[in-house]
Amino acid sequence: MLQTNLKHVESEGQYNETLQNNENVMICCGRMGPMCVPVYDAMEDLEKEYTNIKFYDMDFDIPDAHVIRNLPECRGFMGLPFTVYYKNGKVVTATTSIQNYEQIKEILEREY
Amino acid sequence: MESNQYDVIVIGAGPAGLTAGIYSSRAKMKTLIIDTGTIGGQMILTFEIANYPGVESTTGYQLAKTMKNQAKNFGCDILSNVRLTDVEFDSKIKSVTINDKDKYAAKVIIWATGGRSRMLNVPGEKKFKGRGISYCATCDGDFFQDKEIVVIGGGNSALEEAVALTKYASKVTIIHEFDHFQAFEHAVSEARKNPKINFIMESHVVEFTGGDSLEKVKIKNLETGDISEKKIDGAFIFVGYEANNDFLKDKDIKLNDWNEVLVNNNYQTSVEGVFAAGDALAKRYRQITTAVADGTIAALNAIEYINRK
Numbered sequence: 001m002l003q004t005n006l007k008h009v010e011s012e013g014q015y016n017e018t019l020q021n022n023e024n025v026m027i028c029c030g031r032m033g034p035m036c037v038p039v040y041d042a043m044e045d046l047e048k049e050y051t052n053i054k055f056y057d058m059d060f061d062i063p064d065a066h067v068i069r070n071l072p073e074c075r076g077f078m079g080l081p082f083t084v085y086y087k088n089g090k091v092v093t094a095t096t097s098i099q100n101y102e103q104i105k106e107i108l109e110r111e112y
Numbered sequence: 113m114e115s116n117q118y119d120v121i122v123i124g125a126g127p128a129g130l131t132a133g134i135y136s137s138r139a140k141m142k143t144l145i146i147d148t149g150t151i152g153g154q155m156i157l158t159f160e161i162a163n164y165p166g167v168e169s170t171t172g173y174q175l176a177k178t179m180k181n182q183a184k185n186f187g188c189d190i191l192s193n194v195r196l197t198d199v200e201f202d203s204k205i206k207s208v209t210i211n212d213k214d215k216y217a218a219k220v221i222i223w224a225t226g227g228r229s230r231m232l233n234v235p236g237e238k239k240f241k242g243r244g245i246s247y248c249a250t251c252d253g254d255f256f257q258d259k260e261i262v263v264i265g266g267g268n269s270a271l272e273e274a275v276a277l278t279k280y281a282s283k284v285t286i287i288h289e290f291d292h293f294q295a296f297e298h299a300v301s302e303a304r305k306n307p308k309i310n311f312i313m314e315s316h317v318v319e320f321t322g323g324d325s326l327e328k329v330k331i332k333n334l335e336t337g338d339i340s341e342k343k344i345d346g347a348f349i350f351v352g353y354e355a356n357n358d359f360l361k362d363k364d365i366k367l368n369d370w371n372e373v374l375v376n377n378n379y380q381t382s383v384e385g386v387f388a389a390g391d392a393l394a395k396r397y398r399q400i401t402t403a404v405a406d407g408t409i410a411a412l413n414a415i416e417y418i419n420r421k
């Protein structure tokens with residue numbers, strides 16, 4: 001499990017449930033690595049501001065993380081973390097590698 | 113004292129800024145630390161730290177968290193992920209504005225904005241970041257199992273990371289602009305004796321191309337001017353660091369030709385009441401230990417400066 005203050009997606013079942021039950025969802029799938037930690041940190045701050053969006057992380061190395069690793073929107077991704085934004089269960093944007101607070105905020109403003 | 117008025121404002125929450133905050137808040141100075149990114153600075157970019165005395169081996173994330181907690185426990189206010197939009201350093205009371213709206217004033221500023229990895233700034237670099245281009249071998253190396261990659265750069269990081277990447281990649285080509293390396297001899301010899309590594313010297317990468325992910329690099333031979341293309345699966349860029357002092361251009365604080373802050377023996381800049389510490393300074397050795405030392409000295413001098421006024 002990742003050591004963040006975010007809620008974690010820990011299985012495929014929970015992933016499906018989360019997308020089914022929430023309109024706006026952001027999931028950052030990574031490790032506790034240098035490119036991932038700043039994204040979790042920004043999400044923890046943005047979570048307070050954007051109460052209409054559910055923020056989650058997911059451990060890249062658990063088998064069920066294939067739900068993110070194999071998304072068509074993540075094809076060609078070779079940089080951690082894979083960060084995916086969903087609206088009504090559908091992917092609206094996905095990014096690879098580190099993004100800063102401003103870049104994430106811009107996506108949230110645009111998509112939600 | 114009003115809530116937006118401080119004795120000390122520290123700009124940058126890497127090891128230099130956090131240490132300055134620890135010393136100044138412990139001396140009962142009302143202290144605010146501001147960072148545009150994540151608390152911890154470059155420590156967050158470091159998987160393993162084995163040369164910080166007193167701690168046998170730790171992760172950058174853990175060390176950053178401990179320093180942040182120490183600063184908070186001594187009473188520092190800390191703001192992260194904010195935008196620094198204006199600074200006013202020349203007057204007696206200094207001020208900083210964040211997010212274009214919130215203004216904070218202080219008697220003293222400690223500038224500790226550190227540094228960042230330099231980008232190549234060539235076409236395709238932004239587009240393929242995370243799609244074949246990486247700046248972190250430990251993070252992304254395993255995406256390149258049995259693949260062909262290039263490593264760009266000729267310093268210690270480039271050579272050490274090239275050797276580390278041979279654990280995954282089938283072939284690693286180091287591309288470097290000079291005919292010799294600036295790295296330590298042992299790093300050069302480790303790379304030279306590795307059978308998976310070869311070298312393209314006196315050359316610049318001038319463009320990255322591909323579709324969904326990176327497919328080719330264009331390489332210019334600096335001697336002949338010829339441009340060739342090389343098919344690759346990945347590129348790791350380690351071309352040095354630069355100080356985060358863009359904000360100080362056109363301000364009164366004296367910088368050297370590389371945009372690094374110049375200070376006197378008391379770590380005070382050319383503007384009275386503005387001190388500086390860490391990798392943002394003009395200095396030779398950039399380490400956590402040296403940043404922590406700079407932060408300590410800058411804070412102690414800043415405290416003395418306030419007490420004298």
Ligand SMILES: Cc1cc2nc3c(=O)[nH]c(=O)nc-3n(C[C@H](O)[C@H](O)[C@H](O)COP(=O)(O)OP(=O)(O)OC[C@H]3O[C@@H](n4cnc5c(N)ncnc54)[C@H](O)[C@@H]3O)c2cc1C
Nearest residue numbers: 124126127128148149153154225226227390391398399400
């Ligand atoms: C990959 C890597 C591995 C390393 N490994 C080691 C190691 O093993 N041991 C070691 O001792 N050193 C190591 N270093 C070097 C060490 O991390 C740095 O020397 C040290 O972090 C410098 O500290 P600093 O506080 O001066 O700056 P930084 O750590 O760079 O922190 C500066 C902070 O200022 C913030 N900032 C920048 N601009 C602004 C602005 N305009 N407004 C507000 N905030 C701003 C940044 O977001 C950042 O958080 C490593 C560096 C890297 C990149």
